Amino acid sequence: MNKEQCIVDLVKLELAVSELYMFFSRKFPEDRFFWEDLAQEEKTHALLLQSNKDSILTKKEFKNELFISDENILRETNNTINDMIQKFGHNPPSREQAFQAALKTEKTAGELYYQSTMNIKSDDEGIKIFQELNREFANHTHKIQKYMKEKSII
Numbered sequence: 001m002n003k004e005q006c007i008v009d010l011v012k013l014e015l016a017v018s019e020l021y022m023f024f025s026r027k028f029p030e031d032r033f034f035w036e037d038l039a040q041e042e043k044t045h046a047l048l049l050q051s052n053k054d055s056i057l058t059k060k061e062f063k064n065e066l067f068i069s070d071e072n073i074l075r076e077t078n079n080t081i082n083d084m085i086q087k088f089g090h091n092p093p094s095r096e097q098a099f100q101a102a103l104k105t106e107k108t109a110g111e112l113y114y115q116s117t118m119n120i121k122s123d124d125e126g127i128k129i130f131q132e133l134n135r136e137f138a139n140h141t142h143k144i145q146k147y148m149k150e151k152s153i154i
Contacts, residue, residue: 018043
């Protein structure tokens with residue numbers, strides 16, 4: 001996959017996840033602040049990738065294996081999230097379905113970052129960004145599960 005296109009698609013992924021969470025914040029007022037916080041964190045991830053794009057693309061230390069080899073995976077993931085938002089717009093999910101969709105989304109996105117970087121040891125800032133994003137997805141999964149438990153959401 002073209003490195004630049006990979007970064008563009010990763011930014012789109014972060015923004016799509018943010019949009020999904022904002023959708024949930026409007027549909028479930030009782031969880032509004034929870035969803036808005038997650039949405040804002042996803043936007044921050046997108047900004048982090050975008051603002052470091054040139055550095056990521058130009059550093060020699062930034063190896064090709066950091067970029068997802070199957071160019072369709074990112075596009076399919078983005079399409080799945082956008083389709084989910086569209087589907088939920090016509091047929092709103094239950095509160096439980098929203099949380100399950102968020103968990104699935106976080107795990108899928110997190111796996112993309114994990115595949116890309118977690119086994120690489122480096123002091124390179126670009127690599128560290130990808131590794132931090134992976135930790136954030138794991139953290140989001142944990143946050144969602146913890147919130148669900150606190151609110152007795154199955």
